[in-house]
Amino acid sequence: MADIRNNFVGIKSPNPFWLASAPPTDKAYNVERAFKAGWGGVVWKTLGEEGPPVVNVNGPRYGAIWGADRRLLGLNNIELITDRDLYTNLREMKQVKKNWPDRAIIASIMVPCTEEAWKAILPLVEETEVDGIELNFGCPHGMSERGMGAAVGQVPEYIEMVVRWCKQYTRMPVITKLTPNVTDIRKPARAAKAGGTDAVSLINTINSIVSVDLDNFAPNPTVGGKGSHGGYCGPAVKPIALNMVAEIARDPETYGLPISGIGGITTWRDAAEFLALGAGNVQVCTAAMTYGFKIVQEMITGLSDWMDAKGHQSLDDIIGRAVPNVTDWQYLNLNYIAKAHIDQDACIKCGRCHIACEDTSHQAITQFVDGVRHFEVMEEECVGCNLCVNVCPVENCITMEALPAGELDKRTGKVVDPVYANWTTHPNNPMARQAAE
């Protein structure tokens, strides 16, 4: 049996699956249920400063997009940080941690961007004996209008400053949660590192309008005829999150900085992909909000079974394994040549590969052969783009086959060169030409 116990910046949990700071972790009742279901840890829903708590809208807080059979693909929300009294939250956190000593509890915090505010709340949190804190610099709606959340996360100097205060006023590990609503995710990550953060977590939700109600011409969710942008999450954001995690993991300036991966994780496979791209553990929200806490059991067994099948002993065997294979486009091997191949036995003759290629790409797939409906790749036209593979409704019906070295590429009339060669040395690259001259 693979060992999936997790140690993230010294915080131990029986598995790498934490619930992200969000509605599922707003109070003891939910968190107790989550731990009973098997979650390794939770990041408690974000605490605000002492005093009257924030208020939420009293209308709809969520909007969504759906795939086939109304499967939820993307969720958007306009909910704010916890709207419960600070001391109620702290009391419950302390009690739950006492009840579940083997599970991780992290306090998410968002207070105004002043040293006093942070200095005031940190001892209160520390007193609960939870395992660490997460700085919410991500929330893109509501709180950001008040100079908190993403308003901090979008300014690297503020990130560095607040992280520094936190490291100064608490002994607890500090995880800095980043907003994806920036142009270059490496900048806030570098700032967090400069401030001394123990880790970063990402991504928070993405600015979004999830849909427009075409009857009253207002964004969804509509509150009394108006809508506001919300934070987008769920399976749809996973590719964006994976890239941002990878960008930080392979940035020389932040290389080795622990990352808690967040963004659309729904299955063990999603989690394994985040781990492979350098995340030390993962946080989940939308999947639990869609299906309930039980999904963690699929994640635990799925990850463990896959690791067993592949011979991976512990999480350290997989964390970051894909990072060296993430590179810039300019370093991709231009002498690697692949052609699509259609398995005629698996083909159901829907014609989608043909029309995708014919209408929108390279006219490399037949529709008829000898007058019979037959879809076949014309290698002399195929550039190996993979579009047909992606539009084919049958898995593994179309595959990309690499041409071995020495083989003739019928499209270019050239023999496949075994030597790695990329754009930096390509004769068409003006920079390469200059270098040669």
Added chain:
Amino acid sequence: MERLGSGSAPGIEAGRLTPAEYETNFADLHPRLDRHEALVAADRCYFCYDAPCMTACPTTIDIPMFIRQISTGNPLGSAKTIFDQNILGGMCARVCPTETLCEEACVRNTAEDRPVEIGRLQRYATDIAMEAGRQFYTRPAPTGKTVAVVGAGPAGLAAAHRLAMHGHSVVILDAREKAGGLNEYGIATYKAVDEFASREVEYVTAIGGIEIRNGQALGRDFSLSDLTAQYDAVFLAMGLAGVNGLGIEGEDLAGVDDAVDFIAALRQAKDKATVPIGRRIVVLGGGMTAIDAAIQAKLLGAEEVTICYRRGKEHMNASGYEQDLATANGVIIRHWLAPKRILGKDGSVAGIEVEYTAMRDGKLVPTDETGVIAADQIMKAIGQSFLASGLGALAMERGRIAVDAESRTSVERVWAGGDCVGVGEDLTVSAVAQGRDAAESINRVLAAGIQPATAVA
């Protein structure tokens, strides 16, 4: 359960079941999908390119497009896509043997043996449009041309609608009391409940410019030459009026009935409890009529219903789906049995002597081995034949009206389509296609006639 009716009484009796049983038995076979079901079903469509289902449809409905319109929440647009090709798309959604047409061609069969439910999706969209009374076509300014259509069945109605779309006036002459043809008289009751056939006639004719005259029979009330004299063009679509006979002893006994008459009488009966049915029934034939008659006999409370077909299962015209539906309803289907003699007692049917048949050297031959099946009612469903008079010198081909590729007959300005010509598959949907295309051909001729003469340059 206590039966109100005559239960398992021998002979041919009405009221064998309780009112509740009649209601259950003759309810809609496949109720319309609700919105969610339709979205789930529509999601399964791959939006194939040059889709095989579309090619398999005799009316070439753009099936991937109408399903996509359902999935995007546009059922009215979907209905228009259907009606553009097939104005009787509502009935076709109910009666088409989709399992041998579009759904057989569906590529989902290859991957998972379960096609997209095209027929039921078509019904979903067309029902919504028809219930909303949504008309998609308006009649342009009248051209002044009038076309006579003989027969208000699928071919005639499809032709009339398309002619009206081109601005021509149409007079439909139909021999029956109600319009609709086989849609009204020849379809199993549970396939077209709630007066659907007559509602569809109203929907189709609502475009305007179509007058239906009922009780007008060709050869009795008018002749083809009357029509060619009075109208600019004629479309013959009177279907098949004759029923094939057995030509065996005992055929004139009480209790020997034509299946088409039984089906029609049942469809027209307001109260199904008034329709008499035998206790033991033998249906002769292997097509849809035999299946429809047998199932409905069972649903009326017959104790034992046996279909006897003189060839094998694979030769039956009824689809595998229809055969399964029959056996699921308790009908026994026996193959390789030919009727030899109907046995009577006191002037009524008492049974049927059948003879086993065999295929030898590609020919169906009797085997001398016989047996008797007890029965108090025999239904003949061995095919219909063309029967008409008043056609003058109109050329015939293999017993039906001869037509060319454009549905033109041997007589100038006379077209024909539907079951009365020999080219179709005797399906509603084929009749619709022929009526529609004949109307286009008629319009080409009429339009050429009404164009102003071109001055010589």
